[in-house]
Amino acid sequence: MTSVAPGGDVLFVSRYFWPELIGSAPFSTDIADWLTRHGRPTTVVSGLPHYPETEVFPAYRNGHARRETVGGTLVERLAVGAPRGGGARARIGNEAAFLLRGLAALARGRFARHDVVLALCPSILSVALGVAARRPGGICVAIVHDIQSGLAEKLGMVGGGGLTRLMRACERAVLNRTDLVIVLSAEMKEQLRQIGVTAPIEVVPLWVDTDQIRPVEPVQRPSVRVLYSGNLGRKQGLNQVVDLAQELAASRPEIEIVVRGKGSQGSELAQEIARRGLVNVRLAELQPNEGLATALCQGDIHLVPQNPDAAAFAVPSKVFNIMAVGRPFVATALPGTVLWQLQHESGAFLCVPPDEPPAFAEAVLRLADDRRLRLELGRRGRDFVERNYSKPHILGGLLGRLDALAAAR
DSSP, X not given: XXXXXXXXXXXXXXXXXXXXXXXXXXXXXXXXXXXXHTTOOEEEEEOOOOTTSSSOXXXXXXTTTSEEEETTEEEEEOSOOSOSSSSHHHHHHHHHHHHHHHHHHHHHTSSOXXXXXXXXXXXXXXXXXXXXXXXXXXXXXXXXXXXXXHHHHHTTOSSSHHHHHHHHXXXXXXXXXXXXXXXXXXXXXXXXXXXXXXXXXXXXXXXXXXXXXXXXXXXXXXXXXXXXXXXXXXXXXXXHHHHHHHHHHHHOTTOEEXXXXXXXXXXXXXXXXXXXXXXXXXXXXXXXXXXXXXXXXXXXXXXXXXXXXXXXXXXXXXXXXXXXXTOOEEEEOOTTSHHHHHHHHHOOSEEEOTTOHHHHHHHXXXXXXXXXXXXXXXXXXXXXXXXXXXXXXXXXXXXXXXXHHHHHO
């Protein structure tokens, strides 16, 4: 068997990458940058940036920037943009196009096979491209941020059981051809075992750049500001924010709720707010990464709603950034889920059952009326992420694991 030398070049297949601001892209960018800066020159194979929009970002249209260097990392972009149309089938078709263009680029020598390959899911077909790009005797590590079959089924994105079974079969077949699967939580590990993934699985949580994202002293204002910031998608369960706004409109109309983000449910959310005549909630634009800490600090209380059907298949990354800026939040989560367990471990936020507007409103009001409690939960959150989820701690461990896996070959 061919020996794989630790510390060599790395190929990273990720559908999502800088300059996309939310979802998996910031974490993919962090991984590539960390590897490159620590002596593992990394080539990223990605698509045309668009997420969470439905169109490719203007700077990347018309064949521009198909090859670029981002922070020392070479990025090869395949000519695949956003899915045309909604639903699972449109997304699968788009991801299949990415796989086919990637295989063609590999065959033409646009990028080479590597001894060490990382591949991010979503999508599972990006992982398939990573497996194909692994040199004989090399290693391929899948980093699973979403379990797509589970999300598609639970969020009603697929009409029947046949497509779900096909997606699970694809996930099983591809992931079992990797050398290691990395997931974000023990729940996700159990879900993959249930669909028949037998490859080694390890839990590596998300992280936060605690040097860049730091607390800012809360601004004194007549009333508190409640903030949701992130993707406006199905798995976020944003109907709960609208229901919360309606509860508060009746009892505490002075409390402002700001929903900052973009995504597939943005138009629907705006229409529902208008339909209900809610004036205590407004939509705002996402902020660039360099302004993330300042933007998050503009909220006195944050909201982390989650569709309960999606809780086992994904982890909301925003919670670590919120803790890093020293702000409390209210999450909707069922007992035993990742967020529920995180609340018990950190003591930094409040949890209420999902789809219970009175309980959601009561928790928000508890924080709104107790500044000391807000400050104490914010302090606990900052301490918690510094100890457990800092970027050097998590990515340093990931790099060590990759080197150990390579050395074992």
